[in-house]
Amino acid sequence: MPASLARESEIDVLVVGAGPAGLMCANGLAKAGVNIRIIDQRPAKVAAGQADGIQPRTLEVLQSYGLAERLLREGNHMHMAAFYNPSPKGGIVRTGRAPDITAPTARYPFEVTLHQGAIEAIFLDSLASMGVTVGRPIIPTSIELDQNPVTLKDPQSHPIKAVLKHLDAPEGQSDTEVVYAKYLVGADGAHSWVRKSFGITMDGEQTDYIWGVVDMVPDTDLPDIRNKCAIHSDNGSCMVIPREGDMIRLYIQLADADVLDPRTRRVDKARVTPQRLLDVAKKSFKPFRIETSGEIDWWTLYIIGQRVASKFSVHERVFIAGDACHTHSPKAGQGMNASMNDAHNLIWKLTQVLRGWADMSLLKTYEFERRKYAQDLIAFDKKFSALFSGKPRTDDNEDGVSHEEFVEAFQTFGAFTSGIGIHYPPSAIVDPTHQAAARNLVVGQRMLPHVFVRAADAHPVELHDLLPADARFKLLVFTGAPGAAQLARVRALAEDMARPGGALGAHARALDVVAVSAGTKDEVDYTDVPAVFRPHWSRVLVDDTDVVGRTGGGGYEAYGIGLAGALVVVRPDGYVGLVVPFEHHREVDRYFASFMRAP
Structure with a gap:
């Protein structure tokens, strides 16, 4: 083929983005026999860090695809939570323990923690067993959607034209490819190119809370280091998440002075190092000791933003899923779970339409169900983040968050955080009449x-x-x-x-x-x-x-x-x-x- 000519192909579904949402979507569709392509701009999968908590409902979902066994074997099972608050003698003291998950009907009544790269590997190996690999590094450079009503109403038409660029094309060969697809799923993250290409806005706001994250093997005398810990101290809040092996993750609340450039008032990551994050955590841990004898496995900073996309689909041909359509804080462990469950909701609907079993009207229920869930998630996340990031109640701060208030919220929200309590409203596929x-x-x-x-x-x-x-x-x-x-x-x-x-x-x-x-x-x-x-x-x-x-x-x-x-x-x-x-x-x-x- 001459280098000047683009390659062309026709497929059922093009998935853009190979994070948890994209991989879940591609795996489920491929398992159902759908002709798919999945592309990602990263040259390799995530190696460490990123999202790491799998909730009870998501475990049930993964089990339904035959993927839970490996996750349960490789991940850490988190059953208990401990709560630490300011001690009258200074420092912190444990004020209670409770089950990590309040979801009595859960088949798996615990969370599993494992770094995102290992979770993605489960999907990648499953896809490979079906002859599907992620195309990398590839980016879409343009997407056109045919607006002809006749074409859009034909579920077997190919109204989407996507131009793809191969970032590592050998010299002398075309780096451009044209794909005609029946449907497209944008699972390309919070800065989604697909979402922006169709002018879909993200509605919401950014909070003032700034947090650091550190993954490491700890050297500590905190007795609850292998339980989830919510630490409220006079020196800031901290959360401990036990991980696979001996590793833990620390979420560390930061003061503006720790991370903001005094001139621009913007977050300046250059002002922070993993050791500095650990130094902040040490103040919250007193009188307990927290060090690491090895290397920091991964670290990052983030500001909590809580936003939901104005719509999740365009003419029921282009869909967005995961962080592309909702962003929120990571401490409640919802991001990856919400993302994979977006895909889970969409997979069967696309499959049934592509097989000719269901009418295209079924695809409207994806946005109807998952956008309502995302809005509920943001409302929950605002309450949970405010409680977690708020100052603890003391004699000097009577308006602060009390231990009882936090634990009650922790348990009340259990049905939501576990995913067990997700409730889709009445529609063509949800009829509560009887x-x-x-x-x-x-x-x-x-x-x-x-x-x-x-x-x-x-x-x-x-x-x-x-x-x-x-x-x-x-x-x-x-x-x-x-x-x-x-x-x-x-x-x-x-x-x-x-x-x-x-x-x-x-x-x-x-x-x-x-x-x-x-x-x-x-x-x-x-x-x-x-x-x-x-x-x-x-x-x-x-x-x-x-x-x-x-x-x-x-x-x-x-x-x-x-x-x-x-x-x-x-x-x-x-x-x-x-x-x-x-x-x-x-x-x-x-x-x-x-x-x-x-x-």
Whole structure:
């Protein structure tokens, strides 16, 4: 090919940015068989530092893609938090300990900490196993979106023209490439080129709080160094995050005099060194000692900014995710988690539209759900940052933050920080009309984990493991109490749902089915369940304990489902979309008909 000619190609989705959001998106789409490209301007992945905390809900999400096991093996598990406040004798004293996460329904009731480079490596290795590599170093130099309404309404058209520049192209070869894409995802960070190219603004403000971050192996006599620590001292605030191996991360609150240029009043990183950050931390730690006997692994400065993009998509063809559409403080451990969950929300919607299963209207729910979440996150972050950065309450400062006030907020916010309490509002894919049919499975929240037992072989199974992120909806049929009368109801239900116009008749390709009986392992045969409700012998469960009585049982009660049974529709991202009693089963047909396309 002559050097003057650009290479051209057509793909389904172009992902710009190979941080956590971009890698999550690329991995999920590739796993679903979507033809993707992912590019990044960095010549190599992150080596150290950056984001490092994975919350309980994100662990459940990664498990649904088959990626949690390695993270759990390599990362540090953080179970407990300790709180230190000013001592009447000077310095600090521990005022209490509490669970790090207040999320009783979490499958993994702890955080996992591991540096971002190692987390990205999990995704990169998964992508490599599917023959996908990140194109680096490559930047987009222009993006055009065809505004023709006919083109935009055709989900299989390629209305996006992206010109890419290869920054390390060999001499004599073209450094330019043209990609025509059906969809584009901008996951290119807080200074997103994609966002700016489409004139999307970031709305919000910057706080006055300045913090330093240091990753190191500590030499200390603080007894809680392997717990998360929130330290409020008269010399400033500090947070300790234990990390993989013997490493910790210190978040250190800085005074203006430490970092601002006195002439410009701007942050001057040249005024700060890792040792200087450690010297500031030492004052907060007194009377405890904090040193490092080795090298500082990574360090940085940041000013807390809390902003949300004015919109998350352009004509449902160009989407932004992660830091490109929301920024906030890192101390609550939400940045990487919010970013990956943006991608998780988008992956299945793009896949269903590309497969021709769903109408393009489904893509509107990405911004509807994730922008509302981002706004809630900013509201939370403002409160949490103010509490954490505020002066502690003392006799001389009665308006300061008390220990009780901080711990109460820490625990109250637990459902939010863990990701367990995320609640999507009503829409075409969230219908709470019949919530009473499964009282504790909140429509719009993620499906609760629970251990059941397989009817075929009495093997205990975590229900979440039967809900993989494979872009298909899951229909959970709680068949109710065993017995001839109830079984007749279940058979009639199966026959009607399998009719040509029924959900299982019209949308079988997009639906997987799991049946759960309220009977025991001794009395239920998996073959009792109608064939349409048992696509495989492993998909029939009973609400009973395992053979030694150690696990399982109580699922119907935990979910708030009666012995008359119920139907639960779980979205491909693991969130409950609909619950109905048997007598309203045609609501399931209407639910899918509102956004799905018949074959």
